[in-house]
Each structure stands twice: as structure tokens, then as C-alpha cells.
Amino acid sequence: MTIQFYKYQGTGNDFVIIDNRDGALQLTTTQIHHICDRRFGIGADGLMLLNTLEGFDFEMKYYNADGKESSMCGNGGRCLTRFAYDMGIHKITYRFLAIDGEHDAEIAEHGWIRLRMKDVFEVRDYDGDTILNTGSPHYIKSVQNIMDMDVFHEGRNIRNSKDFIREGINVNFVEAENKHIIVRTYERGVEDETYSCGTGVTAAAIVFAHNEKGFNRVEIKTKGGHLAVEFEKINDQEFRNVWLCGPAEFVYKGEINI
Numbered sequence: 001m002t003i004q005f006y007k008y009q010g011t012g013n014d015f016v017i018i019d020n021r022d023g024a025l026q027l028t029t030t031q032i033h034h035i036c037d038r039r040f041g042i043g044a045d046g047l048m049l050l051n052t053l054e055g056f057d058f059e060m061k062y063y064n065a066d067g068k069e070s071s072m073c074g075n076g077g078r079c080l081t082r083f084a085y086d087m088g089i090h091k092i093t094y095r096f097l098a099i100d101g102e103h104d105a106e107i108a109e110h111g112w113i114r115l116r117m118k119d120v121f122e123v124r125d126y127d128g129d130t131i132l133n134t135g136s137p138h139y140i141k142s143v144q145n146i147m148d149m150d151v152f153h154e155g156r157n158i159r160n161s162k163d164f165i166r167e168g169i170n171v172n173f174v175e176a177e178n179k180h181i182i183v184r185t186y187e188r189g190v191e192d193e194t195y196s197c198g199t200g201v202t203a204a205a206i207v208f209a210h211n212e213k214g215f216n217r218v219e220i221k222t223k224g225g226h227l228a229v230e231f232e233k234i235n236d237q238e239f240r241n242v243w244l245c246g247p248a249e250f251v252y253k254g255e256i257n258i
Contacts, residue, residue, distance in 0.1 A: 004019075004253065015048055020050060030087050057091060064190060088145065117135055119242060128213065137170065145175075151173060151185075159191075183220070195223045
């Protein structure tokens, strides 16, 4: 079977995207894992299908590089919005359904995509670190000298520790620098550090605002580039109108036989 695919990336978080609005494509876990393999396939952090769904502009179906359907991917949602626009779905505001519910998205100035994330109602302490869910579960650890860290091994140890090994958790290391934060993330399902993680930087920004006062927008640096998170802080536990903002870019298109 020959499949036409498109490659997109958002701050280095890269995805294979397939237009499945006719609903004809059915991929197995093994096939998706092969497509995402960086040596034997196309290579990507995840794969997305653009599906048709009544009442929405589109449906987002997201799979991690391990081939399994996953929880929400923020950078993926931004890239899929750009893809929908490139495929001729032209809107001022998009409304789509993902695994964690409804999302709004819009194309902002300079081509950035703004994606409305789920509201957060709990920011929980865990042995001095923080756990919260921004569409995917995240572990936030404040560090120093972040660019010298071995994120792969330290992130993998936390992700596979006794409290998290069954369901998995995404592990984010965060360093505050002046008025912005630097974030590096070990992602479950990819089982490696990625250049950027949308739900991860959203979680890190909320934890930063949880601990500080006077912020409704946090600027973030990742290995793959610059993102921003905007929100309305109701109290230390509740954050509403959370928006992930950043670039989403077409890389190339091609065909693969599977």
C-alpha cells in the first residue's frame, strides 16, 4: 500500500501527517511505529490523521512514535491546524476534537498558531516537584544548568519509577532565566528527549505562574525554538483560557510503501 504523507514540525517537534478525511486509511501499531522510525521509516515524534467529524472543522487522531494512540499533543495540534489550512480548510477560528476534548485554534501574526489547551484544575506537589495534566500528564522538576543535563537518562529514570511506570509520564526539566523559562522534555511513547513538547511547556509555564505572581504570559525556550503560553490564573490551582502559541511549519511531502 502506498500512502501520501506530509511532514510538519513545531519548534523541532516533528510529525508525519496524513489526510484521512475520506476515512479510508486504517494503520496498525506496527505500521505507525515503522513510519515514525528515523532509520527505517520517515522519522517523526508522532503521526497524525486529519479526519472528518460532523460538527467540527476536523478531528485530530494522534499516535506516538511507538505506534500507540496517545494523549493530547500540543505542538501536534498546532501543526495539524496549519495542515488543515494548507489543505484548503480556511477559517478564522478552528474548532476540532482531540482525545482530550474540544480545542480552538487560530492562525496569528507572523504565521504562529495559537491553540487553546484544556483548563487546569490541579497543580500537585510530588516530593518537592510538581505534577499536573495539560491534556497529557506531566512531571515538572526545577533545575539549574539545564543545558548540561543528561535529560535522556534522568527523564527515563523518573518516567520508569514505581509510581509512573505503568501509565507513563512526561518529564520536564525547567530553569528560570530572567523573565522566561527554558524547558527540556523526556516524552513517554517517544521514550527519548524531544526538541519541544507543547503540553510540556504549557505545564511548565503554569507551574512557573503557580509559584510567581503577576504573570499571564510566559515565554519559553526549547531546544527547537521559542514558544509562549498565555492563561488566566484564577488561583494557585486553577488556570483557564490556556493558549499555546508558536510556529508550525511544513517541511516536505512524499510517498511511502507499507
